[in-house]
Amino acid sequence: MAQPADASAQAELTARIADAIRAAGGWIGFDRFMHLALYAPGLGYYAHGSRKFGALPGSGSDFVTAPELSPLFGRALAGQVAESLRATGTDAVWEFGAGSGALAEQLITGLAALGQPLARYTIVDVSGSLRARQQERLAPLLAAHPGLQIDWADRLPEALRGVVVGNEVLDAMPVQLLARVDGQWMERGVALSDAFEATALQPRAQAATDSVAPFVWSDRPTELRPPFDVEGEHDFLTEIHLQARAFITTLAEALVRGGAGAAFFIDYGFPEAEYYHPQRHMGTLVCHRAHQVDDDPLSAVGAKDITAHVNFTDVALAAQDAGLDVLGYTSQARFLLNCGIAQAMEAADLPTRANAMKLLTEHEMGELFKVIGFATPGHPAALGFAAGDRVHRL
Template sequence: MPSSKPADTAGGEPHSLNGRPDTGVLAELSAQIRGAIARNGGWLPFDQFMGLALYAPGLGYYSNSSRKFGALPSSGSDFVTAPELSPLFGQALAQQVAQALQATGTQEVFEFGAGSGALAEQVISSLEALGQPLARYTIIDLSGELRERQALRLARFGDRVQWAQTWPSAMRGVVLGNEVLDAMPVNLLHFDGQQWLERGVVWDEATQAFAHADRPTDLRPSLEDLSGFVPGTTTEVHPQAEAFIRSLAEHLQHGVALFLDYGFPEAEYYHPQRIGGTLMCHQAHVADTDPLVNVGLKDITAHVNFTGVALAAQDAGLQILGYTSQARFLMNCGLMPLLAAASVQERTMAQKLITEHEMGELFKVIALASAEVTLDPVGFVAGDRTHRL
């Protein structure tokens, strides 16, 4: 069965073997991480380890030559995202994009972390079908290797599609991020019953492998009352994702931002029963919880704390327009008529977008907007959960 996450930087093109980075590339990444550990006194915070493992130029998981996205392990991929699962995902999302473009009087979409380019292809085509063609679709992606694959897929749209490696100085339009926030490095915290410790990474000379090591820290989960945490709990905090939202507020002069990802509001994220946290790895459509092995060969993610995202947005001057499950959002955006017109095979795949045990409930959608925008977004007309954030 295909694995949708979660299951149960520019750089040169690395050499590859059967679609996977060769051993030299993996050894170079390991050496780079060991060097960072040594320069940091023998201990590296987990967010820095995760950043290198995923984004080290030409070497990290998202920068090397491995195929990430696909429906089945036989394709050499590691997981499937909603746009690869069904084109109806992008078609439904385009309804919300079209409304937001009209409300803001803009003609540009910005997508962060565009993956295979499938979502961009679906959104651009769907907006054309709706009679609302874009002037420009800008993809902001750190991975040079992924940019090359996106360019091949989106070539038919010509120079309307552009790429950037850094924040555009002024953004006016609609911002999209599908499974972007979950891939931002996180800090790991461990509660031993007496104190909070930050979990980092060291190099163990005896085993010649990476290992975890804890240090006292002032970092804490964002809950006001920390008394409910069970001794032995490991969890995450998300300063980089929240900093990203603050940067978005600085650059989004006039527009709407939509983020779709798996996660929870704060009360669920830090529930006392979630003692192992949410950190997860994905390789060949199999999920595991050990980020210290096969470094560079597998994805490392953490669920999104949507309360943290919302508070960071509000503190930076953005509005919260809505928050709901992916299933409710897509149905509000017209997925059901699209399903009715689809083939049986297309319906089977698209159903995974909304069924509760697949992506429908675990995945959420949050809509943010610059202060002056007036919009009652169609994707949240029923089932809005903003009050739960």
């Protein structure tokens, strides 16, 4: 089992973030803090070797994703990917944030079962520890599928041809926090606590102790605003997703330059009107650790995941502005049913069917998770959105 971040690593990460705050004059935006907490090389949550994905807390994992829950998730998604490979005349799949490699394994196997030729599967993942785990898991597939090439990349190419998939990728992109306090919009960032600064002359490992909270919230006036007017005068906390928008723009531009391709993202989130509804006044930012949820990203930094729900309207507009067509937007349950998961469940054993039901039911993943699809112009109507398309709600 991979080792979790230990106390000394957390102390070093705390010290690194503290140095960044001091260098910035005593305050950094939450997006900068979130980036360091999750991705600081060797120390951030996604950069160290702890086990993150698993169905049960006893495994040492922090949360479960759909591919870990049921192999039928990837097999159903393979139906849509196969259709889009044919529609775009391409033979390559790109996956962002491949986690344990479970989805890649399911897609490669599922595409082969559908008789869809696949020449290359490329994973883009910033985590070195996860990359090593993916390589170990996917190595047997190379022998089973002669002619298939599996690659890893640090970034997108300038031009891309193929089908892109991303499961729970957009929610892990750093967000900025906006707080309306007494009628004034502020950007909520992070500063150092007075108690922590009082320990500055002590060794780093001693300074970042559990008894001294190093980080505190700090608001600054800002010209930034949510993309949707929030009715009312009450205090309101929310997120804006400039990094996710920039990512979708860059991806869309690469697909347009490549001339043929499609992209499908599965994540939890809402269209804009729901995201910035007056009743959602505490925002969507949450942390995950040992299959428990909390709302304090400033504690146990590096030892837990930090996520925010996705604004799917913003994602759709970014793709459209960069030249892609929106193929559809729907719930995960409807998408998987359109792609044939019910038929696959009929042929599965009882435990597999039970886990697959968690992908579909409203109180589990079926309604909270959504799927959005894009493609270069000319892609036909997509299988996954054949029924229950909600693109009109974006």
